[in-house]
Amino acid sequence: MMNFFGNRKNSIKAVYEDDLEKYLKSVDLYDKILSKEFQCRFCHTNISLENLEVIIPRGKSIEFICNNKLCLHQA
Amino acid sequence: MSTSSLTTKAITESPWAIAIGNYIQSHPVLWFSLFALMLVGSLLKLILSAVPQIDILKSKILLPLVKKYKHKKLIKSAIKSDIRGHVNKEVAKVKKFLPCGWAEDMDIDWVDTEEASTLRNDKRIIVRIRPLENQEHNFVNASYHFLHSGFFPKMQSVIPKPHYEASVLYICRKVVDGRGKTASTIFEDNFLEPSIQKFQEIPEYMDDYELMDKRGFFMGTFLRELYAIATNAKFSRARNNIPEETTKMLAHVKNFIGAYDNHLSGEKEMAPSDWWHGGSVSKYAILLVARPESTRIDPYIKRAQDRFNAGSKRLYVFGANHERKFANAVIAGIDGTINGAKLVESFETPYDYRGMPGGIGAVFEYNRSIAS
Numbered sequence: 001m002m003n004f005f006g007n008r009k010n011s012i013k014a015v016y017e018d019d020l021e022k023y024l025k026s027v028d029l030y031d032k033i034l035s036k037e038f039q040c041r042f043c044h045t046n047i048s049l050e051n052l053e054v055i056i057p058r059g060k061s062i063e064f065i066c067n068n069k070l071c072l073h074q075a
Numbered sequence: 076m077s078t079s080s081l082t083t084k085a086i087t088e089s090p091w092a093i094a095i096g097n098y099i100q101s102h103p104v105l106w107f108s109l110f111a112l113m114l115v116g117s118l119l120k121l122i123l124s125a126v127p128q129i130d131i132l133k134s135k136i137l138l139p140l141v142k143k144y145k146h147k148k149l150i151k152s153a154i155k156s157d158i159r160g161h162v163n164k165e166v167a168k169v170k171k172f173l174p175c176g177w178a179e180d181m182d183i184d185w186v187d188t189e190e191a192s193t194l195r196n197d198k199r200i201i202v203r204i205r206p207l208e209n210q211e212h213n214f215v216n217a218s219y220h221f222l223h224s225g226f227f228p229k230m231q232s233v234i235p236k237p238h239y240e241a242s243v244l245y246i247c248r249k250v251v252d253g254r255g256k257t258a259s260t261i262f263e264d265n266f267l268e269p270s271i272q273k274f275q276e277i278p279e280y281m282d283d284y285e286l287m288d289k290r291g292f293f294m295g296t297f298l299r300e301l302y303a304i305a306t307n308a309k310f311s312r313a314r315n316n317i318p319e320e321t322t323k324m325l326a327h328v329k330n331f332i333g334a335y336d337n338h339l340s341g342e343k344e345m346a347p348s349d350w351w352h353g354g355s356v357s358k359y360a361i362l363l364v365a366r367p368e369s370t371r372i373d374p375y376i377k378r379a380q381d382r383f384n385a386g387s388k389r390l391y392v393f394g395a396n397h398e399r400k401f402a403n404a405v406i407a408g409i410d411g412t413i414n415g416a417k418l419v420e421s422f423e424t425p426y427d428y429r430g431m432p433g434g435i436g437a438v439f440e441y442n443r444s445i446a447s
Contacts, residue, residue, distance in 0.1 A: 019187035026188035
């Protein structure tokens with residue numbers, strides 16, 4: 001994507017802490033996370049509102065990365 | 076008459092619409108000033124997002140304010156300007172060396188709601204940003220994921236994981252170190268060390284990258300050739316040999332630097348085979364453009380042609396900063412003279428092949444069927 005000055009931009013999507021609950025509800029993931037339906041892609045720990053760090057869309061499925069140091073760098 | 080036309084007519088002919096119209100017509104200066112103000116505001120916003128230093132300045136004004144007045148919109152604006160400004164300031168220093176498109180200017184798209192289908196169809200990952208007290212962590216996290224998603228586009232699953240990880244970490248470290256000590260420590264503790272625990276090769280690779288980087292060959296040759304290997308081998312049985320191909324290519328670039336150093340010190344002349352590498356997928360040659368004794372570019376073009384004839388599929392041309400003009404003439408000469416040689420990309424290098432700051436390079440691809 002180009003900006004007004006002709007520089008190309010790559011954007012990352014970010015969700016702010018205070019918006020996390022609202023965001024997860026909007027994409028129908030909130031209840032599933034509360035009921036521990038998802039595990040971290042790498043360490044397989046249950047994903048919770050506290051440890052969720054990265055959301056990775058993979059077409060039909062969604063993957064999550066927890067805030068464990070060993071998992072963070074592998075997203 | 077359609078319903079919408081009737082609605083529009085009813086609105087434009089209503090007494091309040093006529094009154095507003097009359098008011099605008101009787102106060103042209105006021106409305107023009109408001110319009111001009113909106114235009115200037117929009118332009119300022121565009122400039123703020125395009126120039127990292129202005130983003131940083133904006134964050135320096137906003138950050139102390141939002142610590143006092145906890146207004147969510149202002150907090151998000153401060154976080155965004157701070158991360159975007161610092162990342163773009165540091166990325167600007169390396170992006171001219173990297174393959175085109177790997178590290179463009181960064182932007183942050185805040186999401187607070189979206190359709191589930193939008194989330195699934197948009198391939199971008201979503202990073203959680205924590206409150207301001209964790210801003211150094213936010214910065215490191217955003218920088219890493221931004222670079223990670225931009226490196227080796229569409230080949231991320233094909234590139235050997237330890238090299239993918241090590242190269243992102245190597246560049247990310249440069250970006251993060253520009254921010255300061257706290258960010259560097261978070262990067263080392265939360266990203267570098269855990270990566271090393273997973274891939275023990277990473278420290279060795281990073282030493283190799285440093286060696287190549289100081290001569291312009293890390294981003295100039297290694298990353299570009301690794302990407303070419305993955306692109307060419309992706310849908311063939313050669314895909315299984317990519318790690319081995321990468322190891323051999325890395326060894327060749329390191330040996331080339333060693334052989335060149337021996338040549339410079341007068342210890343040993345370079346062998347003809349030092350100048351090219353012939354793997355099963357990776358077949359390239361290196362051409363160093365040195366200070367000319369005459370202004371003729373023909374000897375370099377002949378050398379390039381000889382290397383293509385001998386089987387090289389790609390050619391990396393490098394020149395020092397103070398010989399830029401001549402090196403560019405050689406690059407243009409190869410591009411315009413050798414049938415089948417296509418200039419893929421010209422680029423800058425942080426150091427030249429002698430280890431002096433600044434340099435230029437170019438990579439060519441050779442198509443034998445066009446040449447013959």
